[in-house]
Amino acid sequence: MATRKNAKPKPVPCPVCEGSGDVPRTVRVGRKRRAVGEQSGFCLNCLGTGVAPADGE
Ligand SMILES: [Zn+2]
Numbered sequence: 001m002a003t004r005k006n007a008k009p010k011p012v013p014c015p016v017c018e019g020s021g022d023v024p025r026t027v028r029v030g031r032k033r034r035a036v037g038e039q040s041g042f043c044l045n046c047l048g049t050g051v052a053p054a055d056g057e
Contacts, residue, residue, distance in 0.1 A: 016045035021043055
């Protein structure tokens with residue numbers, strides 16, 4: 001009962017998207033795969049939450 005534990009550890013920002021939840025993706029078109037711009041993409045590392053997935057839970 002006297003043991004104190006951090007119930008809520010500080011959320012670690014996702015290293016892939018740096019906490020934004022999305023990542024820039026280069027949009028390519030044509031056979032030569034010419035880059036025409038960038039598009040915001042869903043970060044697959046944190047699934048768009050911006051927080052690094054906690055392990056051991
Ligand atoms: Zn992320």
